[in-house]
Amino acid sequence: MIDSHAHIYASEFDNDRDDVVQRALAQGIEHILLPNIDLDSIEPMLKTEAAYPEICRSMMGLHPCYVDGNVDQTLATIYQWFSQHSFIAVGEIGIDLYWDKTYRTEQEKAFITQLNWAKEMRLPVVIHTRDSIEETLSLLRQEQDGSLSGVFHCFGGSIEEAKAINDLGFHLGLGGVSTFKNGGMDVVIPELDLNYLILETDCPYLAPVPHRGKRNEPAYTQLVAQRVADLREMSLQQVDELTTHNAKMLFKL
Numbered sequence: 017m018i019d020s021h022a023h024i025y026a027s028e029f030d031n032d033r034d035d036v037v038q039r040a041l042a043q044g045i046e047h048i049l050l051p052n053i054d055l056d057s058i059e060p061m062l063k064t065e066a067a068y069p070e071i072c073r074s075m076m077g078l079h080p081c082y083v084d085g086n087v088d089q090t091l092a093t094i095y096q097w098f099s100q101h102s103f104i105a106v107g108e109i110g111i112d113l114y115w116d117k118t119y120r121t122e123q124e125k126a127f128i129t130q131l132n133w134a135k136e137m138r139l140p141v142v143i144h145t146r147d148s149i150e151e152t153l154s155l156l157r158q159e160q161d162g163s164l165s166g167v168f169h170c171f172g173g174s175i176e177e178a179k180a181i182n183d184l185g186f187h188l189g190l191g192g193v194s195t196f197k198n199g200g201m202d203v204v205i206p207e208l209d210l211n212y213l214i215l216e217t218d219c220p221y222l223a224p225v226p227h228r229g230k231r232n233e234p235a236y237t238q239l240v241a242q243r244v245a246d247l248r249e250m251s252l253q254q255v256d257e258l259t260t261h262n263a264k265m266l267f268k269l
């Protein structure tokens with residue numbers, strides 16, 4: 017099993033990161049993929065990767081919530097990292113219109129710039145959207161030349177949105193939201209194309225039921241897998257094999 021989106025380098029894990037990784041291994045987690053968010057997260061992320069080189073793999077990118085008036089400079093610094101270290105993806109990148117629309121133009125520019133890095137470096141992208149699925153899809157449609165691949169992480173949208181994402185050749189990352197009783201995913205998950213599904217936690221956020229509201233961690237990927245298995249009338253092992261295969265192909269693990 018692979019946790020395709022985990023911020024275990026965050027300070028929330030400073031006191032027990034090793035226990036968290038050991039619990040993940042005990043649950044059969046093979047890889048934990050680490051998305052970068054801004055300039056400050058790079059050092060703790062690379063340290064975490066270095067501590068667990070067989071398990072943790074880093075991405076590099078600028079998260080839309082950390083885009084501001086200095087975006088050109090920040091992107092220049094982030095871009096340099098690609099020549100200094102090997103990364104499995106450009107991420108996380110995207111558009112977030114929920115928290116703050118002040119830098120909407122800058123967010124779009126940063127997203128397009130980073131999509132072009134992905135084309136140049138032949139890397140998949142890990143996309144964050146919030147209140148912005150339509151905007152994100154239209155930018156992606158504009159940039160998709162057949163070479164872009166990636167995942168809409170933390171997917172909680174409709175069947176139509178899932179189809180539009182898959183039509184662009186993109187995967188869906190299912191996490192804790194899939195287990196929420198009021199999330200509406202019980203009707204969406206049975207309709208999704210299994211070839212485009214991967215699992216994630218987005219820890220420390222969005223812990224799946226029954227840990228909702230508490231700190232999330234990679235070991236809980238199994239709870240998401242179980243939820244998908246229940247809704248699809250499949251075995252946990254089938255969901256594990258399928259999503260692990262999809263993640264390995266997407267991230268070339």
Ligand SMILES: [Zn+2]
Nearest residue numbers: 021051108218
């Ligand atoms: Zn994230």
